[in-house]
Amino acid sequence: MQPMFRYTHRDTPIHRLHPLVKMVYVALTLVLVMYPITAGDMPVLLTWLGFSAVLWAVARIELQRFASLFKILLGTFIFLVLIQGFTYRGGHTPLIVLGHLKLWEADLGVMTREGTWFGLVLCVRILAATSALPLFVMTTRASAIVTAMNRLRVPQTASFMFVSALSFTSLLFEMWNSIVEAQKLRAFDIDSMNVFKRAFRAYVPIITPLILLLFRKGNDFQIAMETKGFGAPVKPTEIETLTTRPADVVWLGLIVSVFVVCTVIKFAG
Amino acid sequence: MSEKVSGGARGRIGGASIAWVTLFGALCGVTALVPIFPYVGGGGYVPLTTPLCAIAPLLLGPIGGIVAAVIGGVIGMFLAPAANPMGLIDVALTAVYPALLVALVVKNARLWKYTAPFFVLNGIAGYLVPFYVPGAAGGFGRVPEPLYFLLAGLYWIPSTVIVLSPLGTRLIPKWVLSRNRAERYGGIFLAVLVSLFIWWLPWTRVYWYAFHFSAELGVATHVAYSWWVVALSAITAVITIPLVEALERSGLPKIQGAIW
Numbered sequence: 001m002q003p004m005f006r007y008t009h010r011d012t013p014i015h016r017l018h019p020l021v022k023m024v025y026v027a028l029t030l031v032l033v034m035y036p037i038t039a040g041d042m043p044v045l046l047t048w049l050g051f052s053a054v055l056w057a058v059a060r061i062e063l064q065r066f067a068s069l070f071k072i073l074l075g076t077f078i079f080l081v082l083i084q085g086f087t088y089r090g091g092h093t094p095l096i097v098l099g100h101l102k103l104w105e106a107d108l109g110v111m112t113r114e115g116t117w118f119g120l121v122l123c124v125r126i127l128a129a130t131s132a133l134p135l136f137v138m139t140t141r142a143s144a145i146v147t148a149m150n151r152l153r154v155p156q157t158a159s160f161m162f163v164s165a166l167s168f169t170s171l172l173f174e175m176w177n178s179i180v181e182a183q184k185l186r187a188f189d190i191d192s193m194n195v196f197k198r199a200f201r202a203y204v205p206i207i208t209p210l211i212l213l214l215f216r217k218g219n220d221f222q223i224a225m226e227t228k229g230f231g232a233p234v235k236p237t238e239i240e241t242l243t244t245r246p247a248d249v250v251w252l253g254l255i256v257s258v259f260v261v262c263t264v265i266k267f268a269g
Numbered sequence: 270m271s272e273k274v275s276g277g278a279r280g281r282i283g284g285a286s287i288a289w290v291t292l293f294g295a296l297c298g299v300t301a302l303v304p305i306f307p308y309v310g311g312g313g314y315v316p317l318t319t320p321l322c323a324i325a326p327l328l329l330g331p332i333g334g335i336v337a338a339v340i341g342g343v344i345g346m347f348l349a350p351a352a353n354p355m356g357l358i359d360v361a362l363t364a365v366y367p368a369l370l371v372a373l374v375v376k377n378a379r380l381w382k383y384t385a386p387f388f389v390l391n392g393i394a395g396y397l398v399p400f401y402v403p404g405a406a407g408g409f410g411r412v413p414e415p416l417y418f419l420l421a422g423l424y425w426i427p428s429t430v431i432v433l434s435p436l437g438t439r440l441i442p443k444w445v446l447s448r449n450r451a452e453r454y455g456g457i458f459l460a461v462l463v464s465l466f467i468w469w470l471p472w473t474r475v476y477w478y479a480f481h482f483s484a485e486l487g488v489a490t491h492v493a494y495s496w497w498v499v500a501l502s503a504i505t506a507v508i509t510i511p512l513v514e515a516l517e518r519s520g521l522p523k524i525q526g527a528i529w
Contacts (some may be wrong), residue, residue, distance in 0.1 A: 003302060003348040003349065004349075004351070005348075005350055005351075026356060027356075030355065030356050030357075030358070033354075033355075033479070034355075034479070036403065036407045036408065037408075037481055038408060069351050072351040072352075073351060080480060083480075083482075083483075083486060084481070084483075087483035087485050087486050088483065089410045089483055089484075103485045104410075104411075104413055104484060104485055106483060106485045108485070118481070122479075122480055122481060125479070126354055126479075129354040129355065129479075130350065130351050130354040132356075133346065133347075133350030133353065133354075133356060134350045134351070136350075137347050137350055157287070161287060161290065161291045161294065161336075161340055162340060162343060162344070164291045164295075165291050165292070165294045165295035165298060165340045165341075165344050166295070166298075166344055166347065168291070168292060168295040169295055169298060169299050169344065169348060172295055172296055172299045173299060176299065195306075195307055198305075199305055199306050199500075199504050200503070200504060200507055203305070203317065203508055204507065204508055204511050204512075207321075207508055207512060208511050208512050208515050210296070211293070211296070211328075211512060211515075211516075212515055212516070212519055212521075214289075214292045214293070214296060215289055215292070215516075215519070215521050216521070217292065218286060218288040218289040218291075218292045219286075219288070219521070219522075221288035221291075221292070222280065222286045222287065222288035222289070225280060225287065225288060226280055230280060230287075231280050
């Protein structure tokens with residue numbers, strides 16, 4: 001078990017970009033994909049997806065990562081195309097006819113061209129939504145995220161907890177894998193179990209020792225925190241100092257402009 | 270024999286040490302990469318994050334559990350962005366909401382005045398969105414009535430009745446703390462079941478809106494998921510009990526408001 005998207009150090013304009021600008025990009029992506037959708041929205045979504053692809057390219061993120069993202073979402077895409085193909089209420093042109101099964105407004109035996117198209121539009125919507133966060137994750141250091149959180153007036157305890165938790169994930173992956181391997185040595189192999197057996201049987205022998213170990217480590221962590229004066233009424237220092245550069249303003253302007261163009265195409269079309 | 274009970278001091282959240290809340294949050298985040306239970310009809314999985322966040326208030330107390338779920342959700346969003354296309358909305362739905370609902374149910378003896386209206390609001394919103402709000406204006410089809418009302422009602426009316434009845438106001442909060450194993454299993458299973466039935470409504474509606482579900486699919490999904498929520502609650506209870514028993518025997522300091 002390892003995450004597919006992690007911060008990768010590179011010297012690119014996107015890596016140097018102010019984290020708040022990248023947060024604006026993620027937020028605008030969410031706003032765009034939550035607009036009410038119609039079958040004619042493909043140009044809007046492709047424009048934003050294309051813009052995201054440009055940002056991925058500028059950040060020099062390997063194409064393989066995008067392929068992995070696509071692979072993860074493939075199940076959802078197949079589900080969407082089939083479901084919309086067979087149930088879309090605006091569908092009239094048959095593409096595949098398996099029979100006729102009328103259920104209220106839909107004929108569930110007929111896959112329509114309009115429904116399939118609408119399913120594809122939804123797939124692009126999901127891809128556009130999903131492409132924003134990996135870019136943020138892969139180009140922004142944890143320390144920069146904390147500083148950005150401080151700028152947004154997030155309480156220091158919250159940002160400390162977030163960054164500590166983020167840095168503990170490597171330890172957790174290690175602990176998880178060790179426990180899984182230890183259980184395999186005891187002939188308890190979760191990889192050989194089916195989905196349902198795994199759901200009901202596999203996780204107890206992993207989660208229980210993991211949480212006990214974790215809480216024991218937590219005691220040491222708490223002592224270390226208190227020894228180092230956590231919670232003292234002084235302003236803590238920041239590892240990373242963030243300054244706004246002219247390039248940040250230009251990128252922000254570009255991101256907002258593309259968003260405005262997409263919104264205009266969406267509502268004027 | 271005296272028991273160490275943590276609470277009150279600085280560096281704690283709702284009685285739980287910040288370190289424990291942080292580490293449990295990290296665990297909830299990491300488990301976003303562990304698929305535990307498939308969606309009915311395919312297309313994805315519920316991650317292990319959801320059951321772990323649901324039991325966080327049982328292990329860390331209500332406040333500590335909810336905070337751990339928030340951290341876990343955000344970390345999960347960073348570790349598995351592909352599983353969280355809606356960003357913070359997904360954090361709220363897959364991590365924070367289950368923790369919040371379980372916390373309300375296990376503390377229902379005091380909080381029922383808030384729990385019951387909250388459940389009703391959830392139910393009404395879940396019934397209306399997306400087939401009535403935005404409804405036809407948003408391109409959504411017309412659902413058959415009263416069938417749709419009854420199916421949506423299955424997810425919130427029994428849960429609301431339970432939290433208003435003595436079962437919810439007295440017995441479930443008592444059973445989750447019981448030394449009797451059968452009572453404790455029953456109490457935890459019921460607390461999680463009642464919570465997850467309510468959770469299912471907002472959790473699905475955002476995606477129904479995003480995936481533009483047809484009315485037929487909306488009806489079919491209500492039917493298909495009725496057993497699924499029960500199974501997910503059973504899985505969650507199965508994970509919780511040995512964990513609670515192990516924590517009780519561990520000698521670790523107890524947390525105010527936790528069930529061990």
